Amino acid sequence: MIDRRQIEGAVAAVAGPRATVRVEGDRVGVVVDATGLDPQARDALEASVRAAASVPGAEVRVVMTAERATRRLIAVASGKGGVGKSTVAANLAIALSRMGRRTGLVDADIYGPSQPRLMSAEGERPTARDGKLDPVPTPYGVPMLSMGQLVEPGRAIAWRGPMTAGALGQLVDADWGATDTLVVDLPPGTGDVQLTMIQKHRPAGAVIVSTPQDLALIDATRAIDLFAKAGVPVIGLVENMSGYACPHCGEVSDPFGRGGAEAEAQRLGLPFLGRVPLLIAIRTASDAGRPPASDPADPVFAPIAEHVAAWLADH
Known part of the structure; x- marks a missing residue:
């Protein structure tokens, strides 16, 4: 059984309040707020979150979102x-x-x-x-x-x-x-x-x-x-x-x-x-x-x- 608290703690260590974790069965979904990050920083954060959320037997999906800038x-x-x-x-x-x-x-x-x-x-x-x-x-x-x-x-x-x-x-x-x-x-x-x-x-x-x-x-x-x-x-x-x-x-x-x-x-x-x-x-x-x-x-x-x-x- 996947330990949600363990994953939340690991994800929070790399993404802080930017990330929200959801666990359904053997599926782990993480939504990350990437507002304000340049492409390189966004890619690096996504890789870190994916690694933190990966546990044996889990299917991990990471979704990067961003508020549209008022430009x-x-x-x-x-x-x-x-x-x-x-x-x-x-x-x-x-x-x-x-x-x-x-x-x-x-x-x-x-x-x-x-x-x-x-x-x-x-x-x-x-x-x-x-x-x-x-x-x-x-x-x-x-x-x-x-x-x-x-x-x-x-x-x-x-x-x-x-x-x-x-x-x-x-x-x-x-x-x-x-x-x-x-x-x-x-x-x-x-x-x-x-x-x-x-x-x-x-x-x-x-x-x-x-x-x-x-x-x-x-x-x-x-x-x-x-x-x-x-x-x-x-x-x-x-x-x-x-x-x-x-x-x-x-x-x-x-x-x-x-x-x-x-x-x-x-x-x-x-x-x-x-x-x-x-x-x-x-x-x-x-x-x-x-x-x-x-x-x-x-x-x-x-x-x-x-x-x-x-x-x-x-x-």
Whole structure:
């Protein structure tokens, strides 16, 4: 006869209150709460529980369960390319993580993925489990997935709309574990990926990135209009490439203008989240896979992340 108390004690020793034991005849069933565990830790716990519950003559079944995480998506978007959207997305994800949010990063820029370089994850390939991708870890505590990790480096991605929608679904619906916030780096513009994102994955809010110049702001306004028509709140605007300080003489110039995004935010009644200066240090650190937000003393992206975190807390 199977001793239930013996099995309960053995299982509790390895799983604590996560496990519930049920014995019926020669069958032992163990239900384990795996909420918050990454795939490796979940597999290790399942193996330990199975070993603890195994006694002579018993048929053991272990069921791993997990509460579905309440995950909120933050879309980082721009009306046009070349405004530093991906740099803002990477640093926003890292800064939010440093503030205590369990943050992941999705590089949804299907045709021009750059997050593997920015996040020092080039050459890393995600694995799959039960039909879902496992995000790739990064040195900054932010798991990520990117099309750049699924295709050969330098290979052109010549896909039509339905294929990009399928790729986006694989990235967003991956096994993100306990991640509560996903920062999604969207491609520039208002095309198929943006529409699929809004219709199927519904961001909690959007951060719009623009340079101060009028042409960029015109396109940024179109992106804002897309989210507004879809009922997705715009968290605010970020002004990138805002002011250049000469490294030799220290004189500050404004090759792209200054204050345009802030003025546009005010005109549209939207929050202004902050400025990112045009600094060589930001460019070189990004190219080297060392996002500035990973520095505890970062004065640029941390305040932007604080605005976003405050918005998330209020909505």
